[in-house]
Amino acid sequence: MKPEVLVMAASPSASVMAQLDQHFDCHHLWQQPREQQAAWLRGVAGRVRAVLTTGAIGIDAALLAQLPKVEIVAVNGIGTDAVDLEAARARGVFVTNTPGVLTDDVADLALTLLLSAARRLPALDFYVRTGGWEAGKPLAPTRALRGKVCGVYGFGRIGQAIAARARAFGMAVRYFQPRAIEGVDVPRAESLLALAEASDYLVVAAPGTPATRHTVNAEVLAALGPQGTLVNVARGSLVDEEALIAALRAHTLGMAALDVFADEPRVPAALRELENVVLTPHVGSLTVETRHAMGQLVVDNLLAHFAGKPLLTPVA
Numbered sequence: 676m677k678p679e680v681l682v683m684a685a686s687p688s689a690s691v692m693a694q695l696d697q698h699f700d701c702h703h704l705w706q707q708p709r710e711q712q713a714a715w716l717r718g719v720a721g722r723v724r725a726v727l728t729t730g731a732i733g734i735d736a737a738l739l740a741q742l743p744k745v746e747i748v749a750v751n752g753i754g755t756d757a758v759d760l761e762a763a764r765a766r767g768v769f770v771t772n773t774p775g776v777l778t779d780d781v782a783d784l785a786l787t788l789l790l791s792a793a794r795r796l797p798a799l800d801f802y803v804r805t806g807g808w809e810a811g812k813p814l815a816p817t818r819a820l821r822g823k824v825c826g827v828y829g830f831g832r833i834g835q836a837i838a839a840r841a842r843a844f845g846m847a848v849r850y851f852q853p854r855a856i857e858g859v860d861v862p863r864a865e866s867l868l869a870l871a872e873a874s875d876y877l878v879v880a881a882p883g884t885p886a887t888r889h890t891v892n893a894e895v896l897a898a899l900g901p902q903g904t905l906v907n908v909a910r911g912s913l914v915d916e917e918a919l920i921a922a923l924r925a926h927t928l929g930m931a932a933l934d935v936f937a938d939e940p941r942v943p944a945a946l947r948e949l950e951n952v953v954l955t956p957h958v959g960s961l962t963v964e965t966r967h968a969m970g971q972l973v974v975d976n977l978l979a980h981f982a983g984k985p986l987l988t989p990v991a
């Protein structure tokens with residue numbers, strides 16, 4: 676008998692979906708109409724041995740408690756902030772995620788956002804579409820990237836990949852995270868505030884944890900300043916969104932380019948109405964290649980678990 680797996684969300688990779696259905700008896704929650712999901716779940720919960728979830732959906736203690744036979748939670752993403760790791764640990768439930776395979780695409784999106792803000796891409800697109808060019812409306816020059824300072828908050832794999840890209844654009848790079856990284860030729864700032872003071876662009880690439888919550892606060896945003904830009908490809912929880920909106924409104928912060936938000940998919944109207952923002956819907960890893968690689972790692976972790984082999988990418 677195949678192990679029964681609760682699949683919270685689909686992968687865009689047809690191969691991953693086919694492998695899931697080949698090796699496991701899958702219960703696809705995402706196929707159920709929203710209003711019927713709770714009742715449907717009660718029907719399958721008692722038999723579920725594995726859960727496939729995403730970084731955004733995660734799994735809370737209440738759902739874990741509904742699954743008496745669950746052995747493993749495989750997260751199709753790197754962030755585990757939406758997973759109740761404590762509850763999983765208490766139950767002896769393994770957790771895996773997908774580090775490594777999404778690094779380049781998330782770093783690419785960070786630079787896409789940074790460049791879009793620097794060169795005012797959304798405004799230029801609007802200008803052409805709405806006939807501003809033909810009408811000869813004035814167009815102010817933007818600022819060059821070369822020589823500017825890119826501060827990277829969080830210097831793991833993704834932060835370091837962002838730094839390499841920023842350097843290729845002629846930017847000077849610094850980073851901050853509590854633990855210094857040995858053997859890198861990027862200077863570490865003493866604090867996040869010092870990093871913001873030194874930076875023209877502050878790119879957030881740190882994990883969303885209780886310790887990092889709202890660390891990008893009013894003081895940090897003020898230090899980044901009216902010519903400064905905040906880029907966030909990590910988690911919305913790291914930024915005090917109310918302080919961000921206030922700073923953008925008052926132009927004490929120049930711009931923000933955001934892929935992640937405090938309460939996704941709800942983006943505050945106050946943020947959507949601003950002109951000095953670039954907004955994308957949490958798509959750092961959303962490429963065909965990376966979503967396939969992430970899904971494959973999920974499948975391989977599940978297969979390893981049910982074959983009694985070591986997990987490929989366990990969450991400590």
Ligand code: 8YV
Pocket residue numbers: 729730731751752753754755777957958959960
């Ligand atoms: C995904 C992410 O959007 O990896 C993460 O932590 O936030 C993203 O890559 C998410 O996990 C959906 O699969």
